[in-house]
Amino acid sequence: MISVRGLRKHYKVHKRPPGLKAAFRSLFHRDYTTVKAVDGISFEIQPGERVGFLGPNGAGKTTTLKVLSGLLHPSEGEVRVDGHVPRHREVAYLKKIMLVMGQKQQLLWDLPPAETFELNRAVYDVPREQFKQTLDELVALLELEELIQKPSRQLSLGERMKCELAAALIHRPKVLFLDEPTIGLDVSMQVTMRSFIKAYTERHGATLILTSHYMDDVAALCPRIIVIDKGVLTYDGGLQALVQRVRPEKRVVFRLERPVEAASLASLGRVVSHEPGSAVLQVPPEAVSATISRALSSLPVTDLTVENAPLEEVMSELFAETKARRATADGEGAP
Amino acid sequence: MSLRNTVRAFPTLLRVGVAEALAYRAELLIWVLSTTMPFIMMALWTAVAREAPVGPYTQQGFVGYFLATFVVRQLTGAWAAWQINYEVRQGTLAMRLLRPISPLWAYAAENLGAVPMRTLVAVPVAVLSVLVVGEQAVPREWWGWPLLLVALLGSWLITFLANVCIGAMSLFMESSRHVMDVWLVLFFVLSGYMFPVKVLPAWMATLVDWLPFRYQISLPVEVMTGVRTLPETLMLLGRQWIWVLLLGTLAVTLWRRGLRRFAAYGG
Amino acid sequence: MLRRYSRLLGVQLRASSLLAMQYRGDFLLEGLISLFWTFTAMAPLFVVYQERKAIAGWSFGEALLVVGWFTLLQGVLEGAITPSLNGVVEHIRKGTLDFVLLKPADAQFLVSTTRFEPWRSTNVLTGVAIFVYAFHLLGRGPSIPGLFAALVLLGTSTLLLYSLWILTVSAAFFVVKVDNLTYFFQSIFDAARWPSSVFKGPLAFVFTFIIPLALMTTFPAEAMLGRLPLRALVAAVVGSIVFAFISRRVWLRSIGHYTSASS
Numbered sequence: 125m126i127s128v129r130g131l132r133k134h135y136k137v138h139k140r141p142p143g144l145k146a147a148f149r150s151l152f153h154r155d156y157t158t159v160k161a162v163d164g165i166s167f168e169i170q171p172g173e174r175v176g177f178l179g180p181n182g183a184g185k186t187t188t189l190k191v192l193s194g195l196l197h198p199s200e201g202e203v204r205v206d207g208h209v210p211r212h213r214e215v216a217y218l219k220k221i222m223l224v225m226g227q228k229q230q231l232l233w234d235l236p237p238a239e240t241f242e243l244n245r246a247v248y249d250v251p252r253e254q255f256k257q258t259l260d261e262l263v264a265l266l267e268l269e270e271l272i273q274k275p276s277r278q279l280s281l282g283e284r285m286k287c288e289l290a291a292a293l294i295h296r297p298k299v300l301f302l303d304e305p306t307i308g309l310d311v312s313m314q315v316t317m318r319s320f321i322k323a324y325t326e327r328h329g330a331t332l333i334l335t336s337h338y339m340d341d342v343a344a345l346c347p348r349i350i351v352i353d354k355g356v357l358t359y360d361g362g363l364q365a366l367v368q369r370v371r372p373e374k375r376v377v378f379r380l381e382r383p384v385e386a387a388s389l390a391s392l393g394r395v396v397s398h399e400p401g402s403a404v405l406q407v408p409p410e411a412v413s414a415t416i417s418r419a420l421s422s423l424p425v426t427d428l429t430v431e432n433a434p435l436e437e438v439m440s441e442l443f444a445e446t447k448a449r450r451a452t453a454d455g456e457g458a459p
Numbered sequence: 460m461s462l463r464n465t466v467r468a469f470p471t472l473l474r475v476g477v478a479e480a481l482a483y484r485a486e487l488l489i490w491v492l493s494t495t496m497p498f499i500m501m502a503l504w505t506a507v508a509r510e511a512p513v514g515p516y517t518q519q520g521f522v523g524y525f526l527a528t529f530v531v532r533q534l535t536g537a538w539a540a541w542q543i544n545y546e547v548r549q550g551t552l553a554m555r556l557l558r559p560i561s562p563l564w565a566y567a568a569e570n571l572g573a574v575p576m577r578t579l580v581a582v583p584v585a586v587l588s589v590l591v592v593g594e595q596a597v598p599r600e601w602w603g604w605p606l607l608l609v610a611l612l613g614s615w616l617i618t619f620l621a622n623v624c625i626g627a628m629s630l631f632m633e634s635s636r637h638v639m640d641v642w643l644v645l646f647f648v649l650s651g652y653m654f655p656v657k658v659l660p661a662w663m664a665t666l667v668d669w670l671p672f673r674y675q676i677s678l679p680v681e682v683m684t685g686v687r688t689l690p691e692t693l694m695l696l697g698r699q700w701i702w703v704l705l706l707g708t709l710a711v712t713l714w715r716r717g718l719r720r721f722a723a724y725g726g
Numbered sequence: 727m728l729r730r731y732s733r734l735l736g737v738q739l740r741a742s743s744l745l746a747m748q749y750r751g752d753f754l755l756e757g758l759i760s761l762f763w764t765f766t767a768m769a770p771l772f773v774v775y776q777e778r779k780a781i782a783g784w785s786f787g788e789a790l791l792v793v794g795w796f797t798l799l800q801g802v803l804e805g806a807i808t809p810s811l812n813g814v815v816e817h818i819r820k821g822t823l824d825f826v827l828l829k830p831a832d833a834q835f836l837v838s839t840t841r842f843e844p845w846r847s848t849n850v851l852t853g854v855a856i857f858v859y860a861f862h863l864l865g866r867g868p869s870i871p872g873l874f875a876a877l878v879l880l881g882t883s884t885l886l887l888y889s890l891w892i893l894t895v896s897a898a899f900f901v902v903k904v905d906n907l908t909y910f911f912q913s914i915f916d917a918a919r920w921p922s923s924v925f926k927g928p929l930a931f932v933f934t935f936i937i938p939l940a941l942m943t944t945f946p947a948e949a950m951l952g953r954l955p956l957r958a959l960v961a962a963v964v965g966s967i968v969f970a971f972i973s974r975r976v977w978l979r980s981i982g983h984y985t986s987a988s989s
Binding site: 135142168193194195196197201211213216217218219221222223225228229232234235239242243246247248249270 | 730733734736737738741744745748749821822824828829830831836858880890985986
Binding site: 486493496499506507513637641645648651653656658 | 755756759760763767769770773774776777778781782882903906907909910913914916917920922923924926930
């Protein structure tokens with residue numbers, strides 16, 4: 125479905141140092157540097173797959189999505205989506221895809237979302253019958269009944285994002301690109317969006333690429349993740365496997381009947397947090413059962429759970445790892 | 460909002476204003492290129508004066524007049540009304556109000572910051588004027604030059620303070636854009652921008668002398684081309700600065716009242 | 727495909743009218759101010775003609791015709807062209823132009839039909855009123871073939887204005903802050919208020935061939951007076967089509983730059 129090979133996207137940006145003299149000099153002469161937003165990425169995605177793009181800010185995720193949707197021309201590399209070359213921006217291709225950007229919106233500001241839906245219907249040439257069906261489905265799933273007749277500017281952020289998502293799906297795209305769709309939304313709205321996106325993609329067999337900084341989004345929706353850092357792909361595979369690789373240690377969370385001394389905890393494993401009523405230990409996976417039995421015998425445990433490290437920590441460790449590796453590589457490469 | 464704080468911070472504000480103007484040089488160029496009115500009017504009026512002079516102005520007189528108008532307009536422009544309107548609507552005014560200096564100083568610095576760049580454009584035109592019209596394009600007496608600076612500063616202040624007044628109105632009504640439009644229309648017609656005020660019929664001339672517009676363009680142009688005697692110039696400058704004081708008081712009052720209302724009702 | 731685009735146009739028009747109804751108070755006020763502007767901007771005309779009978783070969787009534795055409799075109803400009811194209815500037819500023827480019831329809835069409843402001847048509851009516859008054863002053867009616875030619879020229883002038891705007895807006899892709907493009911455009915357009923024979927030398931060249939203001943207001947006025955030669959009419963039609971073609975190419979090139987098509 126989606127095939128990316130050797131994708132590179134470089135920008136020429138001019139440097140603008142601060143200060144009055146520099147500003148004046150820049151009137152006559154400008155210094156340019158090349159920013160490598162994407163520097164050699166390759167991957168394949170099958171139809172119906174849901175893939176998460178993860179990476180620190182400025183990693184190149186949004187750039188990749190824009191290249192895939194035809195908004196940007198790649199500097200180098202081959203990109204194909206469903207047999208089309210995105211940068212040709214064929215009408216047939218554009219009718220199959222959609223890009224939703226969390227921080228920007230396509231809803232008409234002063235008019236109700238219903239008008240934007242109508243507009244999209246006309247632009248995407250959706251037959252009346254199908255439009256009505258799709259709209260009913262979206263309104264039901266997202267609970268938009270009361271929202272779509274109010275001007276967009278009167279809606280709250282969460283309500284607007286729901287309508288934004290609906291507007292994006294009017295033409296039943298086969299491929300969905302979601303760029304930080306849940307940013308700024310409250311927790312319950314995030315959950316709503318996630319379950320909706322999952323239901324939609326499963327029902328219509330759509331292919332999904334999602335970028336998000338909220339690990340819960342990715343964990344809930346994407347069995348496969350691709351990690352992009354500084355324009356380079358550093359990981360491509362299942363989420364669980366990544367966690368295993370980066371932070372295989374498990375966390376054991378204890379609920380304690382009464383406070384215990386730090387020393388007795390420390391003997392069991394690395395203490396992550398220690399509070400009067402609870403404690404969290406980080407333990408290598410092979411030592412989990414041994415640690416648990418020792419803890420149960422030596423501590424006043426009322427409840428315990430075993431979990432993976434929080435994804436946020438896993439990701440920041442992964443990024444730090446990559447950064448360190450690059451620093452040493454740069455250090456070695458320097459003349 | 461202590462005075463000492465403001466005085467200490469203002470030079471930096473100015474420096475930043477100038478750097479900003481430099482950074483957005485393309486936009487500044489567009490602003491400069493948008494000052495087409497003097498040249499269009501020059502073409503029109505020189506065509507009119509082809510057969511016979513209009514009032515005291517010959518063809519050459521008009522050329523000199525409108526070149527001077529262009530220079531004055533470049534050096535005395537301000538756009539604070541748009542800024543204030545925009546920031547009230549976008550909600551970014553609240554951010555400015557958090558700072559210990561009145562936003563008015565920041566606006567002044569930003570508007571003034573464009574003057575150096577505009578001088579770069581104005582000076583060649585002034586030189587052109589001298590080449591075309593001769594020594595009548597610039598003050599010939601020694602007192603002409605310092606008084607020209609006073610006139611230019613006064614003109615800038617009137618423009619800026621009027622902008623602030625109108626901008627402050629947006630704190631009371633939804634948008635004061637229309638008030639600005641009306642002001643601009645009156646400015647174009649009554650300030651000497653579209654045609655020298657001397658060309659107007661006599662009854663209008665007295666009206667024009669009482670309004671501030673004439674002191675925005677006409678007065679600096681008159682001082683620049685040195686067509687008035689010293690006592691006349693001083694008297695006109697006096698009237699100009701009375702208007703500066705009036706508008707200044709009005710601006711500060713409207714601004715303060717407006718902010719109180721803004722704080723009470725939110726944006 | 728024509729059917730598809732006309733359907734799209736219909737949807738856009740509907741959205742604009744809904745908006746116009748919502749903000750009708752605002753728009754009415756703008757219409758009134760527009761009127762105020764029109765008459766006040768005629769002040770130089772009155773001042774000029776209080777002593778002279780003719781300027782550059784144009785009498786007061788004849789010059790009034792040019793002003794009338796200017797007003798009319800201003801109505802077309804502010805009602806049908808400027809609102810949409812200001813939208814492009816907004817899109818570029820907010821970064822939402824991407825959504826326009828994502829849609830399976832021509833970007834220039836989408837962007838040009840976003841917004842219409844029907845209340846601006848007051849200027850069109852004012853223009854016609856000025857015509858009537860001017861001909862009353864001249865003591866005659868317009869020549870009939872001249873009227874037809876004038877209508878054709880209305881079409882070419884609109885096309886020219888639109889192309890000029892597309893060129894101006896294409897600059898928005900290259901310039902960072904573009905808030906004052908409207909102002910810039912209007913300042914240049916202001917020269918069209920006067921009969922083009924007022925401009926001599928290099929300005930005449932600029933205003934005839936580079937920014938063809940002469941075609942837009944002076945030609946139709948002359949047509950109404952029955953003194954526009956046929957070849958001038960043909961030149962106007964051909965010229966506006968060529969201009970439209972050039973502006974389209976520039977637009978496509980600018981979009982290409984935005985999507986870094988050429989790098």
